[in-house]
Amino acid sequence: MHIYQLSGRNMDVTDALRDYVEEKLTRLDRFSDQITEARVTLTVRDVRDAARRNRVEVQLNVPNGVIRAEEHHADMYAAIDRASDVLERQLRKFKTRYMKRRQDALPEPAPAPAEGEAQVSDDDVEDFRPEIVRQKRFDMRPMSPEDAVTQMEALSHDFYVFKNMDTGGCAVVYRRRDGNYGLIEPS
Numbered sequence: 001m002h003i004y005q006l007s008g009r010n011m012d013v014t015d016a017l018r019d020y021v022e023e024k025l026t027r028l029d030r031f032s033d034q035i036t037e038a039r040v041t042l043t044v045r046d047v048r049d050a051a052r053r054n055r056v057e058v059q060l061n062v063p064n065g066v067i068r069a070e071e072h073h074a075d076m077y078a079a080i081d082r083a084s085d086v087l088e089r090q091l092r093k094f095k096t097r098y099m100k101r102r103q104d105a106l107p108e109p110a111p112a113p114a115e116g117e118a119q120v121s122d123d124d125v126e127d128f129r130p131e132i133v134r135q136k137r138f139d140m141r142p143m144s145p146e147d148a149v150t151q152m153e154a155l156s157h158d159f160y161v162f163k164n165m166d167t168g169g170c171a172v173v174y175r176r177r178d179g180n181y182g183l184i185e186p187s
Helices: 013-029 076-103 143-155
Strands: 005-008 037-044 052-061 065-071 159-164 169-175 181-185
Touching: 005 013, 013 037, 013 076, 037 076, 052 076, 065 076, 065 143, 076 143, 143 159, 143 169
Parallel strands: 005 037
Antiparallel strands: 037 052, 052 065, 159 169, 169 181
């Protein structure tokens, strides 16, 4: 059984909610006994759209990554159900890839980044003075570029920074406009 943390924002977490969340997390164990930690945050928000009033955020730590779901609904229990369904699909995909990787003796080669993709014109940023408005810190676990793409998709991000297990260096995968992915690594 994995360790989980449950917290509530703008609400008290009742025993009934706590039991329901625990039941849903326990059901996820059948898909992956690789879950090392789970964080669940239940939030009640003061918004005009009642369907987005209750928010459930779940983050599952798994080997070499994170699986995350965020769902909204007018009913907190329904939001928990929706998040559980999303996590179930993601865990099924993760487990399939994990088992395939264990069976494959050779790692897949990393796709080569296209030349010139990271270039930025000085004209585009001449008048704009950006500032850092948010900082994040996270553990960089070694993983393959394919795993990094999986994590990026699970988090619904456009890019993902990771430590490449083949080279040992820091790398970035990103979603290209044509639907494919790119890999950026320092030389």
